[in-house]
Amino acid sequence: MTQTFNFFEQAALPAPEITVAQAAEYVRATYGIEGEATELGSQQDANFLVSAADAQYVLKVSNAAFTREDLAAQDLAAAHVARHEADIQVPGAVPGPDGSTVQPIAFGGRPTYARLVTFVAGDVLSDSAYLAPEIVAALGDLAARTSRALAGLGGEVPARSLQWDLRNAAEVVTRLADFVTVPGGPDAARAAASTAAKALAPYAGNLPLQVIHGDLTDDNVIATVDADGRRRPVGVIDFGDLTESWSIAELAVTCTSLLYHSPDLSTMLPAIVAYDRIRPISDDELAALGPLVVLRAAALMVSGQQQTQVDRDNRYASENLAREWAIFEQATSVPLEVLTELIRASVRPRNEGRTIDGSALLWIGDEPVVPAQLDLSTTSVDLHDGGFLLDEAEEAVAKRDESAAVAVPFLQPRLTRTRLNSFEAPASVGLGVEVFAVQELELRAPWAGVIQRHDDAVALKGRDGVTLWLSGASVDAEGALETGDALGQLTPGAALRVQLTDLETRPPFFIQASLADAWAGSCPDPTGLIDAVATPPTVDHLLERRESAFAPVQEHYFREPPQIERGWRNHLFDTEGRSYLDMVNNVSILGHGHPRLAAAVEQQWRLLNTNSRFHYRAVVEFSERLSELLPEPLDAVFLVNSGTEADDLALRLAWANTGRRDVIAVREAYHGWSDATDAISTSVADNPNALHSRPSWVHTVAAPNAYRGQYRGPDAYRYAEDAVAYINKLSPPPAAFLSESFYGNAGGMALPDGYLQAVYAAVRRAGGLCIADEVQVGYGRLGNHFWGFEQQGVVPDIVTVAKAMGNGHPLGAVITTAAIAAGYRSQGYFFSSAGGSPVSCVAGTTVLDVLRDEQLQENARVVGDHLRMRLLELADRHPIIGAVHGMGLYVGVELVRDRITLEPAAAETAAICERMRELGVIMQPTSDRLCVLKIKPPLGVTITDADFFADALDRVLTEGW
Template identity: 50%
Template sequence: MSSTTNNFDFFSSGELPTPEVTESGAAAIASTLLGQPVTARSLGSQQDANFLLAADGDPVGVLKVANAVFTEQEISAQDTAAAQLAEHLPDLRFPTRLDAPQARPEVPNARVLTFLGGGTLNGSGYLSPRVLAEFGTIVGRVSRALADFDHPGTRRVLQWDLRHSGRVLDLLADAVTDPHRRAVVEWVRAEVWPPVEARDAELPQQSVHGDITDDNVVCRAENGARIPDGVIDFGDLMRSWAVGELAVTVSSLLHHDGVGPLDALTTIAAYDRQRRLSDAEIEALWPLVVVRGAVLVASGNQQVAIDADNSYASSALEREWQILDVAASIPIPVMTAAIRSALGRDSVRAELPRHRQITTAPTEILDLSATSAALDRGRWLDADVEDDLAREALRGGASAVATAFGECRATQARPLSFDASATVATGVDVWFAADTELRAPWPGRLRHNGNSVTLIGDEHILVMRSPGAIDATDRDVEAGDLILESARFRITVVTRANADVEIPDFVVPAAFEAWRSLICDPTPLLNAQPHPAPAAGDVDTLLRRRDASFATVQEHYYAAPPQIERGWRQHLLSTTGRSYLDMLNNVAVLGHGDPEVADATYRQLLRLNTNSRFVYESVVDFSEQLTATLPDPLDTVFLVNSGSEAIDLALRLAMAATGRRDIVGVAEAYHGWTFASDAVSTSVADNPNALSTRPDWVHTVDAPNAYRGRYRDEEAGRYAADAVAAIRALAESGCPPAGFIAEPYYGNAGGIPLPDGYLSAVYEEIRSHGGLAIADEVQVGYGRLGHWFWGFQQQGVIPDIVTIAKAMGNGYPLGAVITSKAVADRYRTQGYFFSSAGGSPVSCVVGSTVLRAIQARGLQANAVEVGGRLKARLQELARKHPIIGAVHGSGLYLGVELVRDRDTREPAPEETARICDRLLDLGVIMQPTSDRQCVLKVKPPLVLERADADFFVDALDHVLTNGF
C-alpha cells in the first residue's frame, strides 16, 4: 500500500479557507479541461469551490476545485470510489469524472464531474416518510458497497471524521461566541463524547462517503414528488466508523420542517434493512448524531471567523444550531431505546424493585381516555376536568383515585395545534378523600424541595409532588417510614431508574415506550387493583380486523389513518389524544357530539321508536318544519334513510309522474350507491367505469364546469344551450325524458357554482317536454352555502323534486324527498311507498332538532361570516402559491383546486393527495374531490369559528411553503 504520510491532517492545517476562484476563472479552467467553451456559476461550499458548468444554456458538468491542502492521492480516491459505486449500484446516480485525469489546469485540484440533474434536498423543507426511508436505503446501500473499498487516499485526518470529534471540539469550541450555544457544545464534549470514544474498538471501520446529507443527494421526479436516487460530493471520503455514515445523514435531517428525532427512525430502520447495525453501533448512533451537531456548530462558527465572505458557511449557522438543538432535545438513553424498538431489537423496560406500598387507601382508577363517558359534551377541553372528575369520584365514596399509567389522556389534548400533544404522563396522579400517610416503599435518602419530595434508592427514585408546598425534611429513611404526613390534595407520583435524566411531566404517545426504559409504573405502590391503561389503539391491528369482517370495498380515509373515537363540534379526537380540525365533514352540520341531538334521541328512544305507519306527532312536526323552508308547490315529504335512497326515490317519482323512464344528468356527478342513484352517477373518481356502464335510459350532458370543462370562464354560458339542445334532441327522437337531475351547486366537481341562468334554461326545456326538474341538495342544502338555504335558490329557480340528506341528521341516517302533492300522488301508479326506519319517531325527532338548531343558532349566517373569511384568506393564499389554480364555492362549501400549471390548468392529483396527508400531520382532516382528485374538499361543520378557519389556512400555507 502506498504511503499516506502526505495526506491531509486537519490538526496540522487548522484553517481551511475556500479556494479563491471567480466564476470567470472557473469557466476558463473548465473550458480547458473539457475542450469546449463553458460558463460557470458558483454553487458554494464550506471548504472547496464548486461551479455549475453550462454550454449554450444547458448543464454539462460541475467543476470542483478542491482545497489546495488535499493531495492528488485523496482526489484519486474520491473519483475511484464514485466510479466503483456507479458500477455496483447502477440504479443510483454518482458523479464520475468527465475530464482526462492527466489534464493539468493552472489551478491545482480542479476537475470536472458529471452533472446530476433533479436538484438536492437543500433547504429546510418537509421530508415525507417515503423520502426519509429512501434516504436511509441509499445510505445503507452505499455503506455496504464501500465496505470492501480500500484506497490510500482514504487514510486522512478530517475534522468531519467523527472519530476525532473530541479533538475537534477542543480546538474549535472557542469559536462559538453565543454563551448558550457554547455551553451546549461543551456539554457534548464533556458528557456525550467520552462514552462514544470508549466504544472505539467495538465500532467497525471502513471507507465512508462521510457527507451523505440533504445537500448531497440528488433526486428524481415521481408523480410530482422528489425522491432521492443519487449521491454527490465525495470530498469527505475517508476511513472511519461505518455507523458514522448514518449519523451524518440523520443529523442532516433534523433541521427540516416536521422532522424530529422520532421521525429519523424511518431513515435508521431503512438503513438497517440494508446494513444491519450491531448492538454497539446502536448504542453509539444517537450520541454520534448529537456529536455531529456539535462539530457542525463549532466548525461553522470557526469557518465564518476565518472566512467572513463565505456566505455559504455563514448562511448555514442557524441550520447547524438547529440540528444540534433538535438532536439534544431527547435524552440519549430514551432515543437509543426508541432506535432499538424501531429495529426490532430487544429493549428493557424499567421496573420497580421489591417495595412496600406507599398507602393502604383503596384506590380507584380514573378513565381519562378518548373513550371515557366522563368526557362527553366537550368536557375533555375543560382546564380543571381532571380535578373535577377526581373530586366527583371521591364524593361518590372512593378513598383514593388515581390516573392510569401509560394512558393517552384526552384531557391533555390541545386543539388547533400543528404538533401532537404530549398526552401520556410519565407518572400517575392520585387524589385522596382524607388526610393520608404516605410511607417509603424502599430505603433511601429523602430530599425535600418546596412542593416535592424525592426518595433516592440504590437503583430507583420516587418523586412525589403537589400543586402546593409539602412539609418534609431531608433525611435517610427505611422502607415503611413516614415520608409525607398529609396528602389531602393531588399528588403526582413518578418512579424512575436512578439515571441523571430530566423526566418531563408528559410525553407524546410515540415516545412513551422509549421513555419506559427509564420510568416505571408507580401503580403497584398504590393499593389499587391491576388496571391496564385503556389502549391508545393499535391501528394496524384494528385495520386487519376491519378487513377481515368489513368489506374492503368500503374504503377508509388515509393510507395510515388515525383511530378516531371522539368528536366535539368541529374537532375530532384520536385514541392517542391527537386533536384534529374537521374541515371535511358536511354530515355533522351542528358539529360532533351535539348534546341537544343526543338528548332528544335518547329521550325518544326511551319513549317510542317504530315505523311510520303508526300515527305519532313527530313525523308531522318534522314534515311541517321541512316544507316551511321551501317555496310552493313543494309541500309534500317522503322520509328515507340516506341521500342514495332519496335520489333513488326521486327518480322513481319522476318516472311514475311522467310514465317515462329516460333521465338526463350531468357528467362529473355523484348521486349515490343504490341501483338508480348509481345509474345517474357519472363521476369517474367514484367509479372509473361510470360513463361506459350507464344504462340506456341515462343520458349525460357536459359538466357545466366553468373552470376546466369544455367551456371555461366567460364562455361557460354555452353549457346551458348545449344541454337544452341535447334534451330537445332526445325528445324529438321519441324519448322525451322523465326528468333532469343535477346538484344546483356543483359539489362533486369541487363546490363550483353553475353558470348563471343554467338551471333556468334547462328546467324550462325539460318541463316543455313534460319532464320534471330534480335538485340534488344532499350536499349543498341546509344553509351550507350561507347566502341561500337551498342551493337552487342561488340559480333563482324552483325544482319539482328536492332531495336532501347528510346535514338533516347530523350523522344520524336520515334523508328526504320533497315535492308537490300532485307528483307525490302519482307514485300510487307504482303501488305504495314504505320505509321501515325512514320517518321513524327517532329519525323525525333528530331531524326536527337539527333543523331548529340550524335556525336558532344562526348557522346559515355563520356560514356567510366564517365562510367569507375563509374564502378570502384562501384567495390571498392563491396569490402566494401558484399551485392553487382557483378557490371555488360559497359559505362553508368551498373547493381549493390545485394545478401544476395555471395556464394549462393541468390537475395536480398526486400533489393533492400528499398535501392532504401532510395536513393530517398538522392536525387537519382534509380529502381530495373531483373526477381529477385535485380539489381540496372544504365543507366543515357549520359551527366552524374564525380561529378554525385561520388555523386551516395557516396549515395549508405551511404545507405549501415548506413542502409536502
C-alpha cells in the first residue's frame, strides 16, 4: 500500500493558522450551523469547540501534510469503535454539503482539509491531577476494548509513517534530540532511546500488528464524574494518530501518559492488569512494553521541544513542555531492566530471587565470619519506645550485639528509614546486605575480578557479568584479584554495604518497597557471600488468612489495608516502614506504645492479675481517682471491660432503681452490641434495620442536628421542646434517657445549648434516670471540658465511659450515686471477670496520670483550636466541605455535594479516606450518612501533625480522589 504521509520527509509540521472568527464563519458557511468558536489545543492541527444553540461540535482543521484519505480513515475508525463497543463514546462525523465528512479549507497558508464532529460531553481525564487505582484500571480497560474494536479494521486504514508510531520512535529521537533545550536533555534522550531500542530489538519481529488509535492518553480520553466524585473514562476522541503499528503500542502510549499523575512507577500497573484481562499480553509483548514506554516518553519530549521552536505561537505545545519532561524523567527514573520486571510481574507470577554464591567475604584471621541477623523491621523488639526515630538508631542497635558482626537481611524494610508526616512512602528497603562490624574484620575477594574505584565505593567486576559493590570499608586492593585475595578492612563500628548487580550502573542502596521486587530481578541476594544459608522473604497472604479464620462480618478499614504492626505516639507503621498519622484512633488517647503505660502494665502482670472479688490496692485507688473526676454525688464506681458493657449495666441500674423498662434514646446514635445496647442503638450506619427493629420498650427522639436536621441554626432549641413534649406524654413513663453528651456518632457535633438541661429535667419529673454516654467524648477530648456533659451544664445520674480509659486495654466504667448503685441489689450482685482486675486498674490509673502530667487536655484545646481554624479555611475554598463540627480534638468535617440541599457526599467521603491513606493519613467516615470525616486522634497530636492533616486534605480536595 502506498504511504499517504511520511514524517521523515517533513521539515516541520506547524499548526494551521486560523482564527476563532474564521472557524465560526467556516462552520456557518459549510455546514449551516451558527455557533461561537473557542480554540482548543493541538500540537500540529487546529481544533475549535463550536457551541450552537442546540448542540456542540468540534471543528478539526488538519495539518496540510495529511491527505483526505488519512482524515476519512479517522471517521471510519471512530464509527467502527462505536459499532463494536457501544458503551465507548466517540465523536460522530458531520457530513458536509457534498455528503463527505472531509471538506476543503484554505484559511492561512496551504489549502488543507477540515472535519466537523460531534462533541463528546465530559472532561478530558488529564483534568484530574490524581487518578485512583480504580480509574487507572478503567483506563486500561478502555484501551483494551478500543484496541479490540480497531483490530477488525484490517487494511482499511492508509499506510503512514508517523512521528508517533513507536516503530519510528528511536529515529524520531535521533533526529529531534538537538531541539531539546533542557541542560543535558539531548544526550539523555538519545541514551534512553538507544537503550530502549536495543532492549526491544529481540522482540520487535514477534509483536502483532494491527490498526491502533496511537494516542490513547489522558488528554484524549473523555471522563464523566461518577457517584464517588471521580472522573471515570467513558469516551475516546482525536483519532489523528491512527495507523497500523504494534498492538501493544496502544497500551504503551496509555501507560506513558499515566506517569505524570504520580511519582510512583507502580501507578500504571492497574492499567496493565486491566488491559491483560481483555487483550491478553504475550510474553514478548510484556518484554517490549517497558522499552516502548521509554521510547514513547523520549519521542514525546523531543517532539514537544521541536514543535515549540518551529511553531512559537503554539501555546498548547508550550504549556505541555514541563509535563512532557516530567514524563520522560519518570520513565527513565529506574534502569530499563527494573521497569520491565515491574511490568512483567504485574501480570505474571514473580520470579524467585537469585542468590549468588562465592567465597566468604568477611574474615577474622583464618576463620570466616557469619554475622548475626540484625532486625530493623517494624516488629523489631530492639526498636521499642520510638528508638527507630533517633539519630544513628541502626548503629545503636548493632552495638548491643556481642557477635563479631551483625547484618540486616536482604530486602528487609527498615522502620529506621521511616519518615513521619510524609506524603510519600520512604525508601525503606535495603537492596543488599548491610554489615555492622563489632570487631575488626578483614575483607577478601569472593571471586576473581578487577577492582574499580568510585567516589564512595569500590566495584569488583566478576564472573557472569555480576558486579560486587562495597561501600563503607577501607579497601586498599588494586587491579586484578583472585578468589580469597585481601580487599581491605572493616573497623569496629563501621557499616559495610554489600550489593550485587548485573546492571552496568551502580544501583541505589535504599528503594521504596513498591519497587523492591522489580529491583531484585537485577540485584541478586548477596547473602551467600556472608552466610551459607540465605532466607529469602516469603509472601504471607495475611489478608486471605484473616478472611478465612476471622469472621468477615468484623470488617477492616480500607479497600486494600496496609498491614499495621506498630504504633508510636500519634503514628501507625506498616510492615513496609510507611508511617501514617493516626487521626481516628480515639481509643489510644495517650498515643501508641506509651512507655510509661507499658512499664506499669508489665510490672503489674508480673505481680498479680485476678478478679475484683479479691482485695488489693489497685482497684481502690483507681475507683477513687475516677470518682474524684466527677461532680457530687457521683461517687460509686463499677468497672467493666467495654463501652457496650458499661451502657448495658447503666440500663440495668435504671431498670432496677425505677422498676420500669422503657428507655428513651436519641436517633442516629450507637451504644453497643449487646442485646440491650443494640436495642437503643439507632444508627443505620451500624445497623441498616436499626429504626425498624427496635423493641417496644425503646422510644426515640429526633437527632438534635442543628446543621441538617428538622431545626437548624437558631431554631435548634426546638429539639429540646419536642423531646420534652414527647417525654411528658410517654406512658408508661421512662426508666431512663440515655444519650451521648456530645453528639459523637453523628460526627462530633455539640448538642444545642440547653438541650440536656431541658431533657434531664423532664426525665427526672417522670421519675427516670439520666445516663450520659461518655464512651467516645470523655477524658478531656473536648479540651475545654473533661466530660462532655460539662459543656451542657448538667450532672447526670449515671455516667458510662470506656475506650480512652485503658488506652487500648479493655476497660470501662459506670459511675453513679451510692443510692443508685445500691438499688442494683434487687437484681442480685454484679461481677465482671476482668473488670477491675489489677492490671486493668493499673492501666486506668496510669492513663489518668499521663493525661494530667502531659497536660493532654490542654493540648487538645490548643491543637484542636488550630486544627479547626485550618479546616474552616479549607471550607472557604472547597465547596464540598459543608460544615466543620466539634470541639477540641473531637471534630467532624461534613462533606456535601450541594451546600443548599446538603446532599451527603458519602461515596466521595469513602474515596477521600482511601486517598488520605495513600498520602499517609488514617481517616474514616462516620454518621448515618457516612459523609463526615471523624477526627478523633490521640490527644498528643501536635500542631505539626494538625497541619500535615490539613495539608493532606487540601491536596486531596484540590487534586481529586
